[in-house]
Amino acid sequence: MKYQSFNEEIIRLVGGKENIQAVVHCMTRLRFTLKDRTKANTEELKALDGVIDVVSNNVAYQVIIGTHVSEVHAELISMLGLTPSSDEESKIKEKKNPLKAAMDLLSETMTPVIEPIIASGLLAGFLSLFSITGLISVDSPTYQLLDSIRSAVFFFLPIFIAMSCAKRLKASPYLAVALAVTLVSSSINDVSGLSIFGIQLPQIVYANSFIPIILAVWFMGQLTVLLKKYVPKFLQYFLNPLLIMVICLPVTLLIFGPIGIWIGDGIGWFFEVLHNTFGSWIVVMLYAAFQPFLIMLGAGNFMMPLALNFVNKMGYDPIFLAAATISDLAVSGAMLGYFLRAKDSKQKQLFGTVSFSALMGVTEPAIYGAFIKFRRPFIAVMIGGGLGGLFAGLTNVKTYSIVWGLMGLPSYADNQDFSNLVFMIISVVIGFVTATISAYLLGIPQDEKETQTKDLSKETVPEKNSQLKKVPLNSVVEGNVVPLAEINDQAFSTGALGKGIGIVPTDAQIVAPVSGEVSAVFPTKHAIGIKTEQGIEVLIHIGIDTVELDGRHFDTIVEQGAMIERGQLLSTVDFAEIQKEGYDPTVIIVVTNTTDYLDVIPAAKESVFTDDECLTVIL
Missing domain, CATH: 3.30.1360.60 (Glucose permease domain IIB)
Structure with missing residues (x-):
């Protein structure tokens, strides 16, 4: 064997x-x-x-x-x-730990909602800066109109949450939004004296909240499955939406609304006890030190619901948003330290790029592109972020808006709290500078495999007279380009399986990126391998974790061993159904034997058609 x-x-x-x-x-x-x-x-x-x-x-x-x-x-x-x-x-699906499942849901739900939250938070920060400097008066119509963006985003937060989590919870996004709109309407939101079926309802503020609507959408998803099972098919189109809304609204008002408020109050009580017993500084310090690990595990957004709860209850977040900013700047500092230490021009370019990205609050390229490979930057961030978080915690830094990153610093002066801004700036500087120095001193570990590959590459550089120097690979599907480092699968995002690119599809047809032999067609039809006459091994992986679909929604028409031409149809995929089942539809194309060649270069494009070049293999 x-x-x-x-x-x-x-x-x-x-x-x-x-x-x-x-x-x-x-x-x-x-x-x-x-x-x-x-x-x-x-x-x-x-x-x-x-x-x-x-x-x-x-x-x-x-x-x-x-x-x-x-x-x-x-x-x-x-x-x-x-x-x-x-x-x-005998294949057995592991049961999720209920707490972990809940945290995963919160993290995944918050990810799409972050975009409007960031916009409103940054706007609040700049408005605060403009009002302090006297450029705009708080009472001016301009200020009030711009501030309405911030207030609207948070007032209607349940609507964003409903849309974001509906598909994950098997509910119709449109019915979920209809329920959320009803909850924040003037006839229900923060109204006293309401009753339904003769039962008195508590006065609850649904605007700005997130837990009640998540619970309600979960129930809606369960109810949707149940109705599809028992209601005759010829009645489902008309009857199911009505039954869903008529049942979900009373259940939400009677059960999930109060439960959501109790959970929110419970979270606040827990951190209040923690603050009174140990001081919140320890939580700020630990989160600022270990946030990169949470991002790597896909739980980077779990703190968002907690921060939202603090802002709704207290008017500020005393822990997570400041810690996240300090950690992001520490990541940037660690990559700056590597930039200053690196001698190789390609490494300098990588470290400089991801350092600037982290400075702007986007740390994933640094974590997946450098931290996982070199590992020592994790230590640098633990040192720098930990010390910066410690200072912020001891000086009781408060975040008045849902915002983080360098651009959000002006918001720390909200309510004329200038000392709060000064303490935050000092915390950020401590984290950045300490992480930079730590990373520089820790150094860049020598990668023996990389050294061997470089030596081999030098020996196999084609002569100037060689006719074949590169092989272009076309896109396998029409869609929007996603850098490999941003793909939600660690095996691909770290480059462990080779260099390549991701494409969020806008078409159903998967075509051959290059001529060659079909080296593999996986039984579940979600992945296809191609080997070219030059020996380039190409892997086309359709969706993330779609192996669990067991071939559903895939119509693959090629077989292993078949000879194919560039542009030939390989498979037709129902991406809409794949997304309905909660799977990421991103199509990934990688060269699995990347190290056999000088380089594999992704095309610098935001979107591609099937006749566009998306990768170039340098022979």
């Missing part, structure tokens, strides 16, 4: 045969369902020769192998005493 010793090590490092409930494979990775994940030695498994990376999330415990994973899997299930069919039948 070709991979026997390799599989023996994998079995040992995931906790032994007795710890494995099931194991299936995707296009590039083994997906384990483990009885106890704590028994798995993840770090040692990551270091195992032949393993690209290990990703542990709520989907599965995933060991990324590469495109030859099917061969590894075939031997692995044989060693485990399974067969491919029995393995598929």
Whole structure:
């Protein structure tokens, strides 16, 4: 058996045969369902020769192998005493921890809503700055009109939340918005003396809130599934929307509204006790130090609901938004330290770019593009962010608007609180400078694999007279381009599977980016491999975690071994249905043997058509 010793090590490092409930494979990775994940030695498994990376999330415990994973899997299930069919039948979905599931939902729901929140928060900051400097009077019509953007965004927050979380909770976005609009209407919002079916309703402010509408939309999703099951199909189009609204509104007013307020009050009480017992400084310090880890785990936005709750209840956030800003600036400082330390021009360009991005409040490119690879910047941010957060916590810095990042600093002077602004600026400077110095002193670790690749590349540089120097790869689908570092899958975003690009599709047809042989078609039809005559190995991965759809919504018409031409139709995909089931439709195209070539360069375009070049492989 070709991979026997390799599989023996994998079995040992995931906790032994007795710890494995099931194991299936995707296009590039083994997906384990483990009885106890704590028994798995993840770090040692990551270091195992032949393993690209290990990703542990709520989907599965995933060991990324590469495109030859099917061969590894075939031997692995044989060693485990399974067969491919029995393995598929025994596939067990792990149950989500309820708390983690709730936090995931909050984080995913807040992500699309952040855009209007950032706009309104930054506007509040600049208006505060303009009023302080006397450029605009608070009583002027101009100020009041511009400030209406901020007030409207937060007043109608339940509507944004309803639209954002409806699809994830199997509810109609339009019915969810209709319910949210009803809750914030003048006939219900903060109205006393209301009753329904003879039952008195408490006076509740639904504007600015988020927990009641999330609970209500969850109930709407459950009710939608139930009605589709029991209401005759010929009546569903007319009857289901009416039943959903007539049932959901009373249930929300009687149950979810009060529960949401209790939860909000409970969160406030918890942090009040924490503040009175230990001081909020410890939370500010820890969050500023460890935010990059939360972003890497996909939980970077979990603090947003907590910050919103603070602002709604207290008029300011004493913890999270200031800590997030300090952490972002510390990330920028760490990358500046690497920029100053780096000698290679490509590295300098990378560190300089991601440092500026983090300075503007977008840290994902730095975290996925540099932190995961070099790891030492995490330590620099823990030092710089921790010290900056400690100072902010001890001086009781308050964030008066839902805003973070460098551009939001003027908002800290709201209510004429100039000392608050000064303390925040000092905190940010501490975090930035300390992280810069720490990263510079920690240095850039030497990547042996990268060095070997560079040496090999120097030997294989084509001569000036060589006719073939590059191979262009066309887009596989029409859509909007997404940088690989921003894709919501760590195996791709870190570049572990090779360089490439992501495309958010606006068309249903997947076509061949280059001529060659179809080297693989995954049974669930969500991934296709192509090998060109030059030996370039291209992986087309349609959607994220869409292996779980088991081929639904995919109509793949090519088979393994087929010879194809550039632009030839490979598959037709119903992306609307994929999104309805809660999956990210982003199509990813990567060159899995990137290290065999001088470089793989993504095209600098915001959108592409199928005849547009999206990648260039330098031979």
